[in-house]
Amino acid sequence: MKVSYFPGCTLKTKAKVLDYYARKCAEVLGVTLEEIENWQCCGGVFTTSTDEVATKLSSVRALMNAKSKNQPLVSVCSACHNVLKQTNAQVKNVADFDRAVNNYIAPDEYHGETEVIHYLELLRDKIGFDKIKEKVVNPLTGRKIAAYYGCLLLRPGKVLAMDDVENPTIMEDFIRALGAEPVIYSFRNECCGGYIALESKQLAKEKSNRVIENAKGKGAEEIVTACPLCKYNLEKNGCADIPVVYLTELLAEALGVKE
Amino acid sequence: MENKNNVCKEIIRRSGVNPRKCMKCGKCSGTCPAYDEMEYHPHQFVSMVETGNIEPLLNSKSIYRCLTCFACVDRCPRGVEPAKIIEAVRLTVVREQGKNHLKPDQIPELLDDDLPQQAIVSAFRKYTK
Ligand code: SF4
Ligand code: SF4
Numbered sequence A: 001m002k003v004s005y006f007p008g009c010t011l012k013t014k015a016k017v018l019d020y021y022a023r024k025c026a027e028v029l030g031v032t033l034e035e036i037e038n039w040q041c042c043g044g045v046f047t048t049s050t051d052e053v054a055t056k057l058s059s060v061r062a063l064m065n066a067k068s069k070n071q072p073l074v075s076v077c078s079a080c081h082n083v084l085k086q087t088n089a090q091v092k093n094v095a096d097f098d099r100a101v102n103n104y105i106a107p108d109e110y111h112g113e114t115e116v117i118h119y120l121e122l123l124r125d126k127i128g129f130d131k132i133k134e135k136v137v138n139p140l141t142g143r144k145i146a147a148y149y150g151c152l153l154l155r156p157g158k159v160l161a162m163d164d165v166e167n168p169t170i171m172e173d174f175i176r177a178l179g180a181e182p183v184i185y186s187f188r189n190e191c192c193g194g195y196i197a198l199e200s201k202q203l204a205k206e207k208s209n210r211v212i213e214n215a216k217g218k219g220a221e222e223i224v225t226a227c228p229l230c231k232y233n234l235e236k237n238g239c240a241d242i243p244v245v246y247l248t249e250l251l252a253e254a255l256g257v258k259e
Numbered sequence B: 001m002e003n004k005n006n007v008c009k010e011i012i013r014r015s016g017v018n019p020r021k022c023m024k025c026g027k028c029s030g031t032c033p034a035y036d037e038m039e040y041h042p043h044q045f046v047s048m049v050e051t052g053n054i055e056p057l058l059n060s061k062s063i064y065r066c067l068t069c070f071a072c073v074d075r076c077p078r079g080v081e082p083a084k085i086i087e088a089v090r091l092t093v094v095r096e097q098g099k100n101h102l103k104p105d106q107i108p109e110l111l112d113d114d115l116p117q118q119a120i121v122s123a124f125r126k127y128t129k
Helices: A016-028 A054-069 A078-093 A095-105 A119-127 A129-135 A170-177 A194-198 A201-217 A228-237 A247-255 B004-015 B027-031 B042-051 B071-075 B082-094 B104-110 B117-127
Strands: A002-005 A032-035 A073-075 A116-118 A144-147 A181-183 A222-225 A244-246
Touching: A002 A054, A016 A032, A016 A244, A016 A247, A054 A073, A054 A078, A054 A095, A073 A078, A073 A119, A078 A095, A078 A116, A078 A228, A116 A119, A119 A129, A119 A170, A119 A247, A129 A170, A144 A170, A170 A181, A170 A247, A194 A201, A194 A228, A194 B117, A201 A228, A222 A228, A222 A247, A228 A244, A228 B117, A244 A247, B004 B042, B004 B082, B027 B042, B027 B071, B042 B082, B071 B082
Parallel strands: A002 A032, A002 A073, A073 A116, A144 A181, A144 A222, A222 A244
Antiparallel strands: none
């Protein structure tokens, strides 16, 4: 299976390991991640206002590229995925926005046709967690792992439509498929502070700490995330004293391809 | 700036939110992770835009405190989507000439070795135009 792939700026720099193992594991699972040519930064966070057009065109161009190849568009960074999916939905559902976008990209046309999926959805829906389980050579038996969804992976639920926004299971099922034990805790879908780290360190610290304390309180020995900014906040502002790892690192470990 | 009624109309149009759907339950503010650092809270944004009391919002640091976590969007029982109103108010301010909240020359002192690029581009997206 071949899919289009949007890595994003952070996966080319501070989060190289998230990208590296995403590709490596996909190969093991029989999927080729075909990187979009000349992709440009998604902007990191979606602007909901429908009269904000130019800053969303980089996403539109990536979506158009995937459409031209008739492939779903996959990203592994929660933030890229969120921006791509929300931009796609806005083109599809808001007539004024669609018109403005198409004025910029003429003579091409785009109306939200591309299927945008997160790497986790690729694993669950296109490959199947049961298939992944079969490929596990190094089960993570006995490890207590807390899934940290944060905000961007799930919300807004109406648009992201990946899982139940308040009671998600996709990451826990993923953890189970790798042979580990998921830890359920209430702050798994609460914000780490995100980009507020630049504006108010204090707020990022408080938000991250309550996530870590809550996960640890429920017995977590490590935390798994898909988002480089979540990882940064938990580790740097929240002073996590348990490992915070990327989901692709865990997967690589279980599939026996972690270096 | 245009008169305040027009500003409010523009904010409502741009956000796509109908503030009159709000039943003032306060759930959005109750769930907001930035609550403690806000002078005006999500439910107040909704009602102040509805009543045209816009000046205090335009001048408040609260517009830079929203984390775009979409918790209020998903948890509002009336589907009001307060974050969209806050965004629309902030855009009204930062789109004005010279009103960027974050300037490129502030960046070097905010950097550390681990800060992901994502944080910087997100902050620029939210705080500048
Ligand atoms: S949660 Fe919704 S209905 Fe309740 S106060 Fe906030 S905007 Fe209004
Ligand atoms: S989106 Fe903004 S206003 Fe809404 S809950 Fe999150 S931080 Fe608060």
